[in-house]
Amino acid sequence: MSGPSDYQPTNPVMKWIERRLPIFGLVHSSFVVYPTPRNLNYWWTFGAILSMMLGLQVLTGVILAMHYTPNADLAFKSVESIVRDVNYGWLLRNMHATGASMFFFAVYIHMFRGLYYGSYKEPREVLWILGVIIYLLMMATGFMGYVLPWGQMSFWGATVITNLFSAIPYFGESIVTLLWGGYSVGNPTLNRFFSLHYLLPFVIAGVVVLHVWALHVAGQNNPAGVEPKTEKDTVPFTPHATIKDLFGTCCFLLLYAWFIFYMPNYLGDSANYIVANPGVTPAHIVPEWYYLPFYAMLRSIPNKLAGVVVMFSSILILVFLPWLDTAKTRSSRYRPLAKQFFWIFVVVGVLLGYLGAQPPEGIYVIAGRILTFCYFAYFLIVLPLLSRIEQPRPVPNSIADDVLAKTGSKTAPMVSTVIALVVAGALFAGSTQNARAEEEEAPPSQKWSFSGPFGSYDRGALQRGLKVYKEVCSACHGLSYIAFRNLADPGGPGYSVAQAAAFASEYKIKDGPNDQGEMFERPGRPADYFPSPFPNDQAARAANGGALPPDLSLITKARSYERGFPKFIFDFFTQFQEQGPNYVDAILQGFEEKPPTGVTIPEGSYYNKYFPGHAIKMPKPLNDGQVTFDDGSPATVAQYARDVTTFLMWTAEPHMEARKQLGLQVFIFLILFTGLMYFTKKKVWAEAH
């Protein structure tokens, strides 16, 4: 965008438009002939990846907003109906939720690239600051987005983070009330978060335009940190950077697809599958993984206001980076000391992230304080000091020289950094699994027919499980997200439409009011949902000694346990997602007549080996011979537990089979396409090297 373009269209229509609004010239000069350093490595593809992620989040978000209801009483259910009823709703929801994680994953790599290669240095300071602004907007957007499903973590995360503002002296409480629109997080809060969550991505898009503009003024940095001098140093953006970015994007999409189709809940918290309850705080309130380092720093400071100041400062300090690190050499490739401190900083960041998911007790607190100090020391002590005392290695004369000098060393730094990032990423992702650190015994891992990439539901188990639910569990537990028509859906128990209708008609459903103004009962229809045994929560509690039997529709996704290190790393590769079913199955079989010596169970509770705290209000629900199966399966507790758990996995995720099937198709396509893109990229770049 420096000066008039040299783009001369031949087509008369193009000429006509170009004279009135030179948009084609702008695109031509910015993205076609734009001179790009020819020595860029794959860390430079993340700008394009981020643009794609912003577009995808906006697209999936706008579509989700067509079906979502931003009201505290209806939000959770509307998200479930997107997942269950909207065509491909499960896919859109998974794309958007995992997309947020992928967006942050890409932005962290993009930022660390900037740190390592000195992309914030003169004349790119404004570019860098615009980037920090984008990052802050992303954090706000992500925070508000997470509140929208109105699960337990949504509500309590919103409560904790909005309460941060009460640390501000004098005005704090008024500011918090203003944010809430009430006396606590509630419906007004949810409504305004929805509005702002819809708005901010477009603000981000605007700042991204400024960001790319600032980039094009200075030109891109490159791994050598040496500015382009001659034409030999650069290649035209199209086709070279375009194709390389596309290839990088394809590889990124493979990772994205892995999460969408096979591990949709790996990065999330199972507590968010429980409806928000202002009266019950979850045992461990943990933000999403991308906020964990800052959460750790916040909790490290014993003073409320100081903690808030430290947390915000840890992000704002990035703005001052160009003036803290004044070394003349841009790229850490040629700064041996700075390079090592960079990697130490990366490890500090990852460890802070890990700590953010641990309970703030004992050694975790001390470690948090030390690491917070290290984080700030990197910016305030190490970098300014190195600017003065470090002896950098000589930089190449030009980019062209840098490209020619490359022998095999090009790949080596990539490999070591990839390994470092994989370990870091795995620790990060797994740390969210550690939030429920229990000293309790973990439920045994069972074999489930639905586990793994080719898993499917055992129809027989689903039908037997339905029978167990109907004859045993439905006395106290509702199943309100399942409609009778779902029993005939593909990927389910496999009943016909007529059978589902007959099943429904056995139930009495309350309907009305009729023309006399009275409620009446009628036989169930396929469109009706399973009725709950109690008219409301209070009645349920009164009938069960004060305890509320939870609705079972989502129970296998709403429960989890810590897998521990290094299991949670392997889980990512083996696609282990069966914590919930293992837990439910264990609870059902974990009742014992007598608690072990030394353990006392209060009156009205029962001892269960796997229930956290061991005292559960539900009496042993299953006994041998309780339910007879038509197909001759054994009438044992183990069989009942297994079958009803399989059934409840289906009620929690009716479209699992479709998800895995589509996932296989997407993966085959993406692998083939990535291969094609790789060879295309190689061909396009063949002349350039």
Added chain:
Amino acid sequence: MIVTTASAAEHPTRRDFLFVATGCAAAVGGVATLWPFVSQMNPDASTIAAGAPIEVDLKPIAEGQDIKVFWRGKPIYIMNRTKKQIEEARSVTVSSLPDPESDQARVKEGHDQWLVVIGICTHLGCIPIAYEGNYDGFFCPCHGSQYDSSGRIRQGPAPANLPVPPYQFVSDSKIQIG
């Protein structure tokens, strides 16, 4: 830039094949990816389920009376026609009607007194009022369309007769609409 020799111009090279293959794969992938984004706007499973057929009991409707029920969001008139209304409907020359259709084609055989029509004016969508107008049928107050006792358009701007929804008699006193 790309140098094309005479032979390259004549025979598609391996490079061209690669580019074409990649381009085609991208196009196919693009369309396949786009489909869920379009399909999600179609009615979802709960809307389809809510639009399932309904049963209506005809016993409470006396001769000369009508009721209005809703099915798939549309108002449906169920009219118990008098002998006079049926005769009036059948005595018209069918070919003279703006939208020719015999009364027999619009009701079920053996249940001639029951008229079941969707109560949406075929002009611009208002709900016509029953037992109004010159033809002992329906009158639409928005722009003055007049329908007869078989729900057929007789005068006014509406182009077509009131549509008959799919329905059948499950017994003499009960119909299932849809």
